[in-house]
Amino acid sequence: MRYDTRQSRLVYEFLKKNPSRHFCADEVYFALVNEGEKIGRSTVYRQLDRLVECEKAKRFFSGDGEACCYQFSSSECKNHYHLVCSNCGKLIHTECDFLDRLSKHISDSHEFTLDTSRTVLCGLCADCAKEKNI
Amino acid sequence: MRYDTRQSRLVYEFLKKNPSRHFCADEVYFALVNEGEKIGRSTVYRQLDRLVECEKAKRFFSGDGEACCYQFSSSECKNHYHLVCSNCGKLIHTECDFLDRLSKHISDSHEFTLDTSRTVLCGLCADCAKEKNI
DNA sequence: CTAAGTGCAAAATGTTTGCATACTT
DNA sequence: AAGTATGCAAACATTTTGCACTTAG
Numbered sequence A, B: 001m002r003y004d005t006r007q008s009r010l011v012y013e014f015l016k017k018n019p020s021r022h023f024c025a026d027e028v029y030f031a032l033v034n035e036g037e038k039i040g041r042s043t044v045y046r047q048l049d050r051l052v053e054c055e056k057a058k059r060f061f062s063g064d065g066e067a068c069c070y071q072f073s074s075s076e077c078k079n080h081y082h083l084v085c086s087n088c089g090k091l092i093h094t095e096c097d098f099l100d101r102l103s104k105h106i107s108d109s110h111e112f113t114l115d116t117s118r119t120v121l122c123g124l125c126a127d128c129a130k131e132k133n134i
Numbered sequence C: 001c002t003a004a005g006t007g008c009a010a011a012a013t014g015t016t017t018g019c020a021t022a023c024t025t
Numbered sequence D: 001a002a003g004t005a006t007g008c009a010a011a012c013a014t015t016t017t018g019c020a021c022t023t024a025g
Helices: A006-017 A025-034 A041-053 A075-079 A097-110 A126-133 B006-017 B025-034 B041-053 B075-079 B097-110 B126-133
Strands: A057-061 A068-072 A081-085 A091-094 A112-114 A120-125 B057-061 B068-072 B081-085 B091-094 B112-114 B120-125
Touching: A006 A025, A006 A041, A006 A068, A025 A041, A025 A068, A041 A057, A041 A068, A057 A081, A081 B112, A097 A112, A097 B097, A112 B081, A120 A126, B006 B025, B006 B041, B006 B068, B025 B041, B025 B068, B041 B057, B041 B068, B057 B081, B097 B112, B120 B126
Parallel strands: A081 A120, B081 B120
Antiparallel strands: A057 A068, A081 A091, A112 B120, A120 B112, B057 B068, B081 B091
């Protein structure tokens, strides 16, 4: 059984409050500490793991070898796609026919079962693309 | 200028010898040491970075928080796609019209510039899918 | 001869674990 | 009361860095 503790709620609420951003474990930890909350680093790690397990958070690795990242994830995230900007780290949730057909195509033609919850399409968001071209 | 050293060749040749597999830095290091080669751990890291820089190796993060991985990559890899099996770690290089159209679609409809060399599509390969279903 | 690369050991990161204590149910 | 969670500090794993030394050009 899983107990409902102050700390577990803290971590969950924190991600939920910022659904469009992702955070590494330490960012969550320090954010909470700076808000004056009392919570330990390992508790944050353990709670994040738990949230990933029960699919309330998404874990991924943003591009170039940084820490691993966590982001709020509702059950809808199972069936849509994620674009992550390798420059600013923004994560974009996308529901899209074309991407659905991608899954089907890959399984039909490449004998490969795409895991959409795990796959993150990497590139540059509009803002960063603009910035880079200047 | 870049010098051509025994160690730089060792690392490059090692990846090249095993183009269809990927290795974390330590695997490369220990494989070389076990073959009796004299090379330092930090040199392996530095050479791997260099290979990634000049696109002779591909770096990615295989699924669930393991170390980051390196794999031989020829210049062709710039324009094709990579499927990685989250179960066995196999990396599949794919040249595919559909995936080319994906890039275009994402840039047209989602204002996002896909970086195909960085994006790894995550899922299950045919063998592992079979195994899991038994 | 100069610039670049090497290897070691130490430091920096990021994450996990053991264990006594505290909290939930 | 029993089971789970917490928090600390220590352990771990991976990667980076400083620096004296070696090697390639």
